[in-house]
Amino acid sequence: MIRSLRRVAPQLMTLVVLAALVSWFFPSFLQIDMSDGRLVGPVIDILKRGAPVAILAVGMTLVVATGGIDLSVGTVMAITGAVAASALVSGWGVPVALILAVGAGMIAGLWNGCLVAVLGIQPIVATLILMTAGRGIAQLITEGRILTYSDTGFGFLGSGSILGIPVPALLWVLTGVLVALLMRRTALGLLVEAVGVNKRASALAGVNARGLIIVVYMASGLCAALAGIIATADIRGADANNAGLWLELDAILAVVIGGNSLLGGRFSIAASVLGAMIIQTIDTGILLAGFPSEYNLVIKAVLVLAILMIQSPHLASEWALIRMQIARRRAAREQEV
Amino acid sequence: MNPRTFPLLATIAIFLVAYAICSAQYPTIFSSRVAGNLLTDNAYLGITAVGMTLVILSGGIDLSVGSVIAFSGVFIAVMLRDTGLHPLVIFALLLVVTTLFGAAMGGLIDILAMPPFIVTLAGMFLARGVAYMLTIDSVPINHDFYSFLQKSYYLMPGKGRLTFIGVLMLLTVLAGMIVAHRTRFGASVFALGGGTATARLMGVKVRRTTVQIYAFSGFMSGLAGIVFSIYTGSGYPLAAVGTELTAIAAVVIGGTLLAGGAGYMFGTLIGVLTMGLIQTYIVFDGTLSSWWTKIVIGVLLLSFILLQKGLVHLSTRQRGARI
Numbered sequence: 057m058i059r060s061l062r063r064v065a066p067q068l069m070t071l072v073v074l075a076a077l078v079s080w081f082f083p084s085f086l087q088i089d090m091s092d093g094r095l096v097g098p099v100i101d102i103l104k105r106g107a108p109v110a111i112l113a114v115g116m117t118l119v120v121a122t123g124g125i126d127l128s129v130g131t132v133m134a135i136t137g138a139v140a141a142s143a144l145v146s147g148w149g150v151p152v153a154l155i156l157a158v159g160a161g162m163i164a165g166l167w168n169g170c171l172v173a174v175l176g177i178q179p180i181v182a183t184l185i186l187m188t189a190g191r192g193i194a195q196l197i198t199e200g201r202i203l204t205y206s207d208t209g210f211g212f213l214g215s216g217s218i219l220g221i222p223v224p225a226l227l228w229v230l231t232g233v234l235v236a237l238l239m240r241r242t243a244l245g246l247l248v249e250a251v252g253v254n255k256r257a258s259a260l261a262g263v264n265a266r267g268l269i270i271v272v273y274m275a276s277g278l279c280a281a282l283a284g285i286i287a288t289a290d291i292r293g294a295d296a297n298n299a300g301l302w303l304e305l306d307a308i309l310a311v312v313i314g315g316n317s318l319l320g321g322r323f324s325i326a327a328s329v330l331g332a333m334i335i336q337t338i339d340t341g342i343l344l345a346g347f348p349s350e351y352n353l354v355i356k357a358v359l360v361l362a363i364l365m366i367q368s369p370h371l372a373s374e375w376a377l378i379r380m381q382i383a384r385r386r387a388a389r390e391q392e393v
Numbered sequence: 394m395n396p397r398t399f400p401l402l403a404t405i406a407i408f409l410v411a412y413a414i415c416s417a418q419y420p421t422i423f424s425s426r427v428a429g430n431l432l433t434d435n436a437y438l439g440i441t442a443v444g445m446t447l448v449i450l451s452g453g454i455d456l457s458v459g460s461v462i463a464f465s466g467v468f469i470a471v472m473l474r475d476t477g478l479h480p481l482v483i484f485a486l487l488l489v490v491t492t493l494f495g496a497a498m499g500g501l502i503d504i505l506a507m508p509p510f511i512v513t514l515a516g517m518f519l520a521r522g523v524a525y526m527l528t529i530d531s532v533p534i535n536h537d538f539y540s541f542l543q544k545s546y547y548l549m550p551g552k553g554r555l556t557f558i559g560v561l562m563l564l565t566v567l568a569g570m571i572v573a574h575r576t577r578f579g580a581s582v583f584a585l586g587g588g589t590a591t592a593r594l595m596g597v598k599v600r601r602t603t604v605q606i607y608a609f610s611g612f613m614s615g616l617a618g619i620v621f622s623i624y625t626g627s628g629y630p631l632a633a634v635g636t637e638l639t640a641i642a643a644v645v646i647g648g649t650l651l652a653g654g655a656g657y658m659f660g661t662l663i664g665v666l667t668m669g670l671i672q673t674y675i676v677f678d679g680t681l682s683s684w685w686t687k688i689v690i691g692v693l694l695l696s697f698i699l700l701q702k703g704l705v706h707l708s709t710r711q712r713g714a715r716i
Contacts, residue, residue: 189691
């Protein structure tokens with residue numbers, strides 16, 4: 057417990073610093089009120105709006121841990137949203153719509169996984185194919201229009217609330233906890249890390265690396281489907297052009313801010329999800345603080361660069377070298393004395 | 394025959410066959426007018442792709458190019474509006490800025506030992522963010538020099554217009570071919586793509602080459618931004634979103650190996666023209682919707698990658714047999 061807290065300490069500290077910073081500009085940032093039986097306030101808003109990226113980040117963490125990357129998640133969101141909306145429009149009901157959407161996400165993941173694991177295509181290109189073609193497929197499903205539906209049951213997933221907490225916020229917390237438990241209470245997490253560190257060595261050690269990679273991309277597709285369902289439920293319609301646009305980059309960023317190496321290996325889902333919240337806090341915070349929204353990207357870029365510098369393996373090793381030299385010099389001086 | 398040239402030859406063959414099929418269906422496609430438009434409409438993409446090819450040959454990736462194009466357009470438009478400088482001076486200033494921007498990214502990639510993907514992603518946010526900070530509106534460009542550039546073209550036989558930006562694109566590809574295949578720097582780029590460790594053992598100055606590669610890409614994105622601003626006659630911070638992915642796709646279709654170390658600059662030109670041809674065909678057809686472009690490009694991308702995979706597999710097996 058303490059070890060996992062130590063792992064996410066930098067992310068928590070970043071969140072606290074950001075919250076303090078935003079509160080300075082916008083004093084009632086941390087205020088939470090009760091209104092019509094639901095909690096309202098900037099923090100609740102962040103928890104709700106950050107849901108798609110947080111859920112994408114859960115799946116992306118696993119993919120990144122195997123040394124891969126999934127560029128297609130934003131597009132898969134658009135596809136699953138289009139599938140769900142068209143099922144609802146056809147009057148098939150909410151359960152069928154959900155099953156079809158989740159199925160579409162898993163098929164998308166299976167496709168990516170097979171390209172990467174079976175055909176051995178580089179993950180960036182393999183998922184770029186679906187990223188390009190997928191938006192065309194989503195537009196094919198919606199026939200280029202924005203498909204709107206009027207099903208309050210489905211809309212509940214995007215804008216409803218349970219015990220005052222927005223459903224999307226509950227969904228991402230639930231997804232994160234479930235996947236983290238699945239990874240850490242079984243050997244699965246260790247095997248994923250083994251594949252990420254050295255695919256051949258792990259395969260020689262008896263890990264089914266190929267199967268594991270396919271499963272990981274399917275999990276990412278599943279997460280993308282969930283995010284797509286939330287996005288579609290939120291706006292009560294499927295917009296094939298804009299749903300999930302560029303969210304894959306935010307998800308990757310969340311994973312990197314979470315301190316996970318893009319080269320694969322050890323991962324922390326909690327840290328990635330916190331990374332997603334950091335991104336959302338920056339986005340919301342900039343607006344609340346009264347900055348024009350055009351500063352958003354520059355601030356984001358500067359922050360990312362700062363985090364990269366802190367995490368850089370090169371700088372860390374050079375830093376360690378300098379510290380070692382200082383220690384050695386001090387030891388030598390003490391010997392002289 | 395060198396199996397390494399197979400992807401390039403396949404690309405050229407597929408382009409010619411596709412052009413022949415399109416012309417058979419719509420004979421007017423085989424005219425200098427369509428050919429001229431193909432060059433003009435894809436000029437900025439072609440120039441971006443030249444820079445991207447070099448980056449990919451070195452085993453890297455540059456996600457910032459689309460944002461740099463948008464930044465360039467906005468920079469030019471705002472400078473023309475607010476200062477009395479001549480466009481050529483502004484062009485020079487812009488190219489210095491984008492080249493330095495690329496060099497900074499290359500430096501960070503090497504010094505921090507971070508994956509190019511994430512460093513150039515930050516660069517992508519930064520460039521578009523700065524474009525937003527300059528203006529959030531679309532700024533029109535009204536300058537005599539711009540009208541002159543837009544109107545300067547060579548009338549080919551068949552009334553096709555070979556525009557200034559089309560020619561500039563072809564010249565850039567030519568320059569890119571020379572840089573990649575005929576210079577010491579190009580050889581270093583190929584060596585880096587083959588593997589950083591081996592390149593270092595061969596005596597390649599890794600840091601300097603990395604900085605130069607991304608500086609080259611930054612210069613090309615700046616040039617593409619100039620061409621884009623001539624093409625659209627305005628600067629808009631939301632322009633050219635997603636161009637980086639189109640450029641990467643063009644490079645891959647052009648037969649360059651995404652793992653780095655193998656490919657031809659000329660193939661990229663064919664890749665860009667192939668993508669332009671698909672779009673032209675969809676316009677001529679009139680009944681196909683625009684989303685088919687995306688699906689067809691995805692399918693093309695996949696088939697080229699599979700083709701390359703097969704060829705690499707074959708050539709390694711041949712080599713293995715010889716040993």
